[in-house]
Amino acid sequence: MASVASPFDAEKKGALERLARRGADAEVMPVLDRLNGLADFFTTSSCAGRIVVIYLPAVGAKREAVFAGKWHRAVEVEEVLGAIAEAPASTEGALWFIVQAPILHVACRDTDKAVALLRLALDAGFKYSGLKGLETATGRVVVEVMSTERMDVPLAAGSTTFYTDRYLAFLVSTANLLLARGKSKLGRFYEGVRMLE
């Protein structure tokens, strides 16, 4: 008789298949591979951190958002200007320049494993990390690994442009710095995860 996989192992198989099909940001692959190589963990979603230029028809209206530019690496001012030029023209809403920190969701077999992972995430500088989605039936717990590097700056609203060349240069250099900081935390976390092996 074939052995029956536990619900956790069956879910992990599905998550790994999705990851293989859809891929993930290159910068986050090493830590995903290391986590998925451990019997008691698997990753369900991830972002290595990014810089975006995005049009929002209203504050927080994420579903109707239109990406004009999206980068998982340091950007140049010219690239941002190019994205701004391609953003939807509208008399409503606003165009935003946003930096997002790395984020990972990791399913853990039980609470003890989740707490161990949470500790590593906090030690690596992912200060906003926490446990989510505790399923009391199966014991499965999801850890959200999240950091604080963040910037949300309006660039234009309606027909009014707010930025100057100097402002954009400052935004871009600050964004690149925040992105690099997020990646260095990912590196520290990658080293920390070794302790779970």
Add this chain to the structure above:
Amino acid sequence: MASVASPFDAEKKGALERLARRGADAEVMPVLDRLNGLADFFTTSSCAGRIVVIYLPAVGAKREAVFAGKWHRAVEVEEVLGAIAEAPASTEGALWFIVQAPILHVACRDTDKAVALLRLALDAGFKYSGLKGLETATGRVVVEVMSTERMDVPLAAGSTTFYTDRYLAFLVSTANLLLARGKSKLGRFYEGVRMLE
């Protein structure tokens, strides 16, 4: 013989004494009182959400930060201009206009209680909420109740000022809207917590 308080109840007593001594933001008091009135919970820290003007000598250098203005309510452009005028003059670092969402830390007697509170927080719109600081010895768990309303905008760097009157007007109206949204989530959470009674 006097009954011996559990570690949880002893900690709660200390936390309530600190709260009585230090106080908390007026807008968050009702929800703190409701949570602290429940036997299995107590609050350890809170902020109702705020708008700040802050000088940072380097990106993320929070310890050396100097607050030039801090409000837990809607602000007027003139107030923000007044705060900017009082900020430290420096050739290094930058002056930031920041909106922070409400945040609460709630200690829970055990994991089941924490999961119930987490669910209420997520249902009320506090999307970044999670469990933290699980103490495997005592079973005590802290829930971080946190939301997404956030803005981090540089206003000036070195001797360069980035904002125009129109930009500041847009920032202030967006900030006031984000603050109001955070408070309406606090209201929903306050109603939700009733279900734990």
